[in-house]
Amino acid sequence: MAGLEPPPKRARLAPPTSASAEGMPGTVRTMELVARLPGGDGALAGAVAGSPLSLGFASGVAAGCAPPGAATPTVFVVDRGRKRVIKLDESAAVSDGDGDGDAPGDGASPRPVTASEAWRSAEVVLPQMVALAAVGPGAASSRLVVTDSRRCRVVEVCGASGRVLRVLAGCGMSGGRDGRADRATFAGPWGVAAHPATGDVYVSEYFGCKIRVIRRGDVTTLAGSGPRGGRADGVGPAASFAGPRGVCLDAARNCLYVADSGNHCVRRLDLASGAVTTVAGDGTRGYADGDAGGARFDEPTAVALDADGALYVADQENRRVRCLRGRTVSTLAGGGAGDSADGVGAAASFSAPNSLHLCPEIRRLYVGDKQCVRVVTLPDLAAAPDAASRRAANLAAAPRNGDAGDGLPPCPPDADPTACVWCGPRAPAGEGAD
Numbered sequence: 001m002a003g004l005e006p007p008p009k010r011a012r013l014a015p016p017t018s019a020s021a022e023g024m025p026g027t028v029r030t031m032e033l034v035a036r037l038p039g040g041d042g043a044l045a046g047a048v049a050g051s052p053l054s055l056g057f058a059s060g061v062a063a064g065c066a067p068p069g070a071a072t073p074t075v076f077v078v079d080r081g082r083k084r085v086i087k088l089d090e091s092a093a094v095s096d097g098d099g100d101g102d103a104p105g106d107g108a109s110p111r112p113v114t115a116s117e118a119w120r121s122a123e124v125v126l127p128q129m130v131a132l133a134a135v136g137p138g139a140a141s142s143r144l145v146v147t148d149s150r151r152c153r154v155v156e157v158c159g160a161s162g163r164v165l166r167v168l169a170g171c172g173m174s175g176g177r178d179g180r181a182d183r184a185t186f187a188g189p190w191g192v193a194a195h196p197a198t199g200d201v202y203v204s205e206y207f208g209c210k211i212r213v214i215r216r217g218d219v220t221t222l223a224g225s226g227p228r229g230g231r232a233d234g235v236g237p238a239a240s241f242a243g244p245r246g247v248c249l250d251a252a253r254n255c256l257y258v259a260d261s262g263n264h265c266v267r268r269l270d271l272a273s274g275a276v277t278t279v280a281g282d283g284t285r286g287y288a289d290g291d292a293g294g295a296r297f298d299e300p301t302a303v304a305l306d307a308d309g310a311l312y313v314a315d316q317e318n319r320r321v322r323c324l325r326g327r328t329v330s331t332l333a334g335g336g337a338g339d340s341a342d343g344v345g346a347a348a349s350f351s352a353p354n355s356l357h358l359c360p361e362i363r364r365l366y367v368g369d370k371q372c373v374r375v376v377t378l379p380d381l382a383a384a385p386d387a388a389s390r391r392a393a394n395l396a397a398a399p400r401n402g403d404a405g406d407g408l409p410p411c412p413p414d415a416d417p418t419a420c421v422w423c424g425p426r427a428p429a430g431e432g433a434d
Helices: 387-397
Strands: 027-030 033-035 060-063 074-079 083-090 113-117 127-134 143-146 154-160 163-168 189-194 201-205 208-217 217-222 244-249 255-260 265-271 275-280 302-306 311-315 320-325 328-333 353-359 363-368 372-377
Touching: 033 320, 060 127, 060 363, 060 372, 074 363, 083 127, 143 189, 154 189, 163 201, 201 244, 208 244, 244 353, 255 302, 255 311, 255 372, 265 302, 275 311, 311 353, 320 353
Parallel strands: 033 113, 060 353, 127 189, 189 244, 244 302, 302 353
Antiparallel strands: 027 372, 060 074, 074 083, 083 113, 127 143, 143 154, 154 163, 189 201, 201 208, 208 217, 244 255, 255 265, 265 275, 302 311, 311 320, 320 328, 353 363, 363 372
């Protein structure tokens, strides 16, 4: 129209601090991947700078700290289908032809994300999932832990070069032997989580149906009864899993959450006692939101914990991303259709969501979705009251574990209920859980 001036050039923005910076909660967008430079080691062989980059199967995703001056983190993707690890640089400028080198997250159309490097290694035959062992400002100071389900090993990888720094555990043979890390055996190591302070690495075994820990050069079984599997809560070997996949630590690093895919539920492992409890899912394949004990999943494959205690679940065969908040399960995104359409909530669709990484500061949930990587906008974090106020409100609002015959192990009398996904956070009396 006459009289209107052309829009100003788009400028780089600071990191988003709320969900509104990238749309409504539950907004799903697909990262458009392009190759920045061909890889010298052949992992990006044939790629032309700026050309679209396809994935074979995005089985693992992890995001590090944003580089200095950047609004978005470096994202590492395990491409199991092409047996490589890809480093994505979303903060890099990608020109759209107007010469201004716009940054992603500028409020306009999503910018292409550059795949700056991709690595293959003869030491890793079938990479499965990835976790950050050490996080710094950018990929150069990041160290990754990658599970190799074919060689039955767990390796540490340099986030800058992709070089395998060392084999953390596994002698290359399948089995369930504990002991010295170089002699230990694994049966399908799959999910992985790393404790940034102690260096402990937690591993789920898909075929071995156990949860193991690599600690100071030794491997120990924390829970699980072995490859026959099962679905039993209990302590240590009295508990059983069926094809456990993705795992994540809670904020205090006291508990490990497990996507128990074969049992269609989410479990929690207390790292001090070895006690395993079911926190969501009735063990029946299906799709149902509502009370955590009666909710239904269909092969949950990954879990990610938010700063407010909400636990997000990649529900692979239901093709949805679910959320456990308090005792209630809801669907954040996905309508169940088997494609990769962007949209909000149920209007979006996933092909096979199978890996998650949550960045609470920028309210993003990265989802490995078969042949692409998706970004889901999370709800804003509510202003949190101080710990004493939370404790008093939670104790007054609802019964605790073990009350009213709920079948749950009782919470210790002096435990802070806000630290437990079952006990808190509670909604004020008369309000819903959400």
